[in-house]
Amino acid sequence: MASFAILAAHLLAVTDISPVExxxxGQWHVEYAKSSCIISRPFGAKPNTTLFGLxxxxxxxVVTILVIQPxxxxxxVGGIADVRLSSGLVPAPAYFSSVTTNGVRVxxxxxxxxxxDGLAKGDSIAIDAAKVVNVLLAPTSFDKALKALNDCESDLLTSWGFDKAAQAEIATPPKGTLQGLVRNDDYPDKAIDAxxxxxxGFRLKIEADGSIGACDVLESSGNRDLDGTTCAVMKKRAHYQPAMGHDGKPRWTYTFGRVTWMLEY
Structure with missing residues (x-):
C-alpha cells in the first residue's frame, strides 16, 4: 500500500561530510514568468554543473532556494536542510523537498x-540537504542580482493587477504561513490511484480582513485533482494578518505559494 508525504514531512538528518566547493x-540570469521571478546562476564545470536559484x-x-543538479x-525525499551563510547559520528550520525527473534532481x-540580507552581505552559502545536496557556493555580485529580482517582482505584481501605485501604499506585507495547512488525509484518492x-504553484488574493478571496493555480502539478485540492485547502484554511498601508489601514494584496505532493511506497 502506498504511503505519502506532503511538503517536508519525511525528516532526514544532514550529513557530516565536507561540502563540495x-x-x-556563468552570469546571473533573471527569469520573468507569469507566476514568479527567479534569479539563477550556474556553478561548477560541465557536465556536472549545479544551478543555484532563488x-x-x-x-x-518566504524565499525558495532552488538547487538543480544532474x-x-x-x-x-524531504526533511530539514542545514543552510549556512558566511554571516552564520540561518536562524530558522529550512525545510526541503527533492525530486528527480528527466535526468535532473530539483x-x-x-x-x-x-x-x-545575510547572503547579500556575505560571500558564500553552504547547503547540506541529507544525501542529495552538499555544496558550498560563492555567489559574487549578489547585491546586483537582488536588485534585479526586486524590480522583477514589482513588474510581476503589476501584471497581476496590483499596480505600482498600490504597491507604494504598502508599509508592511501580509504575515502568515502555509506550513502545515495541507494534511496527509487531504491527498485525493484519485491522485493516489493514478x-x-x-x-x-498558486497565487492567493489576501483580502483586507486577512481572508483568502481567490486562489489561482499558476504552476500546475499536471494532475487536476492535486491542483484543485490545493486551492480548496488554501481557501478553507489559510488566513493572514493583512498588509498594512502607510496610513495604518489594512490593504488587500497578492502572494504566491507552493505545495509539493509526494507519494512514497
Whole structure:
C-alpha cells in the first residue's frame, strides 16, 4: 500500500561530510514568468554543473532556494536542510523537498526572506540537504542580482493587477504561513490511484480582513485533482494578518505559494 508525504514531512538528518566547493561558471540570469521571478546562476564545470536559484514569493516572508543538479532517477525525499551563510547559520528550520525527473534532481528549500540580507552581505552559502545536496557556493555580485529580482517582482505584481501605485501604499506585507495547512488525509484518492505527485504553484488574493478571496493555480502539478485540492485547502484554511498601508489601514494584496505532493511506497 502506498504511503505519502506532503511538503517536508519525511525528516532526514544532514550529513557530516565536507561540502563540495563550487565557483560560478556563468552570469546571473533573471527569469520573468507569469507566476514568479527567479534569479539563477550556474556553478561548477560541465557536465556536472549545479544551478543555484532563488524564487521568492511576492509579498511573503518566504524565499525558495532552488538547487538543480544532474542525477539519475531517485525517490523523492524531504526533511530539514542545514543552510549556512558566511554571516552564520540561518536562524530558522529550512525545510526541503527533492525530486528527480528527466535526468535532473530539483531540490527546493524554504528560508525566511530575511536570509537574503545575510547572503547579500556575505560571500558564500553552504547547503547540506541529507544525501542529495552538499555544496558550498560563492555567489559574487549578489547585491546586483537582488536588485534585479526586486524590480522583477514589482513588474510581476503589476501584471497581476496590483499596480505600482498600490504597491507604494504598502508599509508592511501580509504575515502568515502555509506550513502545515495541507494534511496527509487531504491527498485525493484519485491522485493516489493514478500514482500522481508534483508541485502546485498558486497565487492567493489576501483580502483586507486577512481572508483568502481567490486562489489561482499558476504552476500546475499536471494532475487536476492535486491542483484543485490545493486551492480548496488554501481557501478553507489559510488566513493572514493583512498588509498594512502607510496610513495604518489594512490593504488587500497578492502572494504566491507552493505545495509539493509526494507519494512514497
Amino acid at each position: 563550487l565557483l560560478p561558471s 524564487k521568492p514569493a511576492p509579498n511573503s516572508d 542525477s539519475p532517477k531517485g525517490r523523492g 531540490t527546493t528549500i524554504n528560508l525566511p526572506r530575511t536570509a537574503l 500514482n500522481a505527485s508534483g508541485s502546485v
